[in-house]
Amino acid sequence: MLEVKDLRVRYGTVEAVKGLSFQVPTGAIVSLIGANGAGKTTSLRALTGLVRPSGGEVRFENALLNGLAPHDIVRLGIALVPEGRRLFPKMTVLENLRMGAYLQTSKADVASTLEMIYQHFPILRERGRQRAGSLSGGEQQMLAIARALMNRPKLLLLDEPSMGLSPIMTAEIGKIIRQINALNVSIILVEQNAMLALTLAQYGYVLETGTLMLQGKAEELLRDEGVKKAYLGI
Amino acid sequence: MTPDLLIQSTIIGLSIGSIYILMALGLTLMFGMMHIINFAHGAIYMLGAFAIYYIFSQWGAPYFAAFVLAMLLLGTFGYLVERSIYRAVKGGIEPTLVALLALTTFLQAAGYPVFGQLDKHVPPVFHGTRNVLGVMISVERLMIIPMAGALVVGLNLFINKTKMGAAMRAIEQDKEAAALQGVNVHVVNGLAFAIGFALAAASGALMAPIFKLDPMMGEQPLLKAFIIIILGGLGSIPGAILGGLMLGLIDSIVATALGAEPAFLLSFVFIILLLLFKPTGLFGYAPP
Ligand SMILES: Nc1ncnc2c1ncn2[C@@H]1O[C@H](COP(=O)(O)OP(=O)(O)OP(=O)(O)O)[C@@H](O)[C@H]1O
Ligand SMILES: [Mg+2]
Numbered sequence: 001m002l003e004v005k006d007l008r009v010r011y012g013t014v015e016a017v018k019g020l021s022f023q024v025p026t027g028a029i030v031s032l033i034g035a036n037g038a039g040k041t042t043s044l045r046a047l048t049g050l051v052r053p054s055g056g057e058v059r060f061e062n063a064l065l066n067g068l069a070p071h072d073i074v075r076l077g078i079a080l081v082p083e084g085r086r087l088f089p090k091m092t093v094l095e096n097l098r099m100g101a102y103l104q105t106s107k108a109d110v111a112s113t114l115e116m117i118y119q120h121f122p123i124l125r126e127r128g129r130q131r132a133g134s135l136s137g138g139e140q141q142m143l144a145i146a147r148a149l150m151n152r153p154k155l156l157l158l159d160e161p162s163m164g165l166s167p168i169m170t171a172e173i174g175k176i177i178r179q180i181n182a183l184n185v186s187i188i189l190v191e192q193n194a195m196l197a198l199t200l201a202q203y204g205y206v207l208e209t210g211t212l213m214l215q216g217k218a219e220e221l222l223r224d225e226g227v228k229k230a231y232l233g234i
Numbered sequence: 235m236t237p238d239l240l241i242q243s244t245i246i247g248l249s250i251g252s253i254y255i256l257m258a259l260g261l262t263l264m265f266g267m268m269h270i271i272n273f274a275h276g277a278i279y280m281l282g283a284f285a286i287y288y289i290f291s292q293w294g295a296p297y298f299a300a301f302v303l304a305m306l307l308l309g310t311f312g313y314l315v316e317r318s319i320y321r322a323v324k325g326g327i328e329p330t331l332v333a334l335l336a337l338t339t340f341l342q343a344a345g346y347p348v349f350g351q352l353d354k355h356v357p358p359v360f361h362g363t364r365n366v367l368g369v370m371i372s373v374e375r376l377m378i379i380p381m382a383g384a385l386v387v388g389l390n391l392f393i394n395k396t397k398m399g400a401a402m403r404a405i406e407q408d409k410e411a412a413a414l415q416g417v418n419v420h421v422v423n424g425l426a427f428a429i430g431f432a433l434a435a436a437s438g439a440l441m442a443p444i445f446k447l448d449p450m451m452g453e454q455p456l457l458k459a460f461i462i463i464i465l466g467g468l469g470s471i472p473g474a475i476l477g478g479l480m481l482g483l484i485d486s487i488v489a490t491a492l493g494a495e496p497a498f499l500l501s502f503v504f505i506i507l508l509l510l511f512k513p514t515g516l517f518g519y520a521p522p
Contacts, residue, residue: 071418080414082411086411099400
């Protein structure tokens, strides 16, 4: 479904992603893990058009994404839940969800998607008229995920959804990620929490300072001595 | 000050304030979304006034048609400025400011040879006076209030009730997040340019029958609009409305009571005091 070949991104003279290749099969959860500054966020920003790759190729269902603007990429069915959530803080929960459906033209479709979202995130229905900026961290993360789902993406990119959340909330988010995947949405999960990432994903990629260090089936990575030491703290 | 004089200067203040609000709204909208100050706003006000001169008083079109046409023409010009200047510098803030300053100087300088002798004025559109609370007010002045009011209400409905308006608010809060929802940020920024320019043109068009026309005529309302958006809080629409009303009333009432210079001075004293206590302005909020 998604094929990334030799992706390179530079900020000025610094190359943050130095030739990254990976792929996401349809229906899979794939995880990118790595320490601070490894280039995970930068890679997701390149996939969604927020930064232009300086080299390499990104293909989504055979369409070349290089050089497309973010609004064109969203239209193809890729949604990003960005690092730090990036909600519209002065808008209500419902307005944020409606922004997520910005490209949807059918009112009936939007209404049914909204109903589906409320089934998965009942708290968002209750909080509909509350300003997004006043939600708790966990609620904000749920809203960020729900907003991205409003456009009915085929591929969902999640950038550190567990950041700043309690262990209980993190487990809840993990459950939600599984549910979304069960709805036939492929997922790229970027996480510092490698345990969470590798238990959810089928396949994992380990990044270090912009290059791929290791890749493999998630259960194999979980048993890998190097991964255990560096990312699982065991 | 007699009660009659107070009523009169209050109504005049409301009409001046309406003009200030129209000017300030576009400025604050563009600042909120793109973090740029449109220095060309005064020049567009001037062009709005000259558009009325040509379309209405020279070519004989009905005033309302001329008014709408002036807004459409200059709104389109605003959209084109986004497409050309703003995109050419990739939305860089400093280059945009320099380019807008250059555009302003160009439009004002070109105004002298193009518009010729500085003897142009627009004949009255609304004649006579009307009795308001026992005071006679010129209808020309009075009509500014409902016309500007309609534009302010219209803008607020657009921003708060339409999808495009929601996209504008989204860009104001987080441009990248807006793009990630599918908003074409360039098109919506272009729309903000168009709205800002059209409202500046409307201010000039409303004032055209009251003052003599001159290529520099927009500088004073521009300065007032700057004061207002700082007073109201940069990027805040309610702030621009309240700030514009306050400044219009100060200008008119204090000028009637004490003279024009003290009024000018007082508006600055007022803003300095306000900013001392609330540095972000009336409705401004400091980003976390
Ligand atoms: N806008 C930017 N300008 C310059 N350098 C940047 C920019 N954004 C990121 N970088 C640099 O690129 C590198 C990769 O950053 P990135 O944010 O992609 O890492 P990350 O893997 O997401 O880290 P974290 O886990 O802390 O979120 C870092 O060295 C960072 O300093
Ligand atoms: Mg990151």
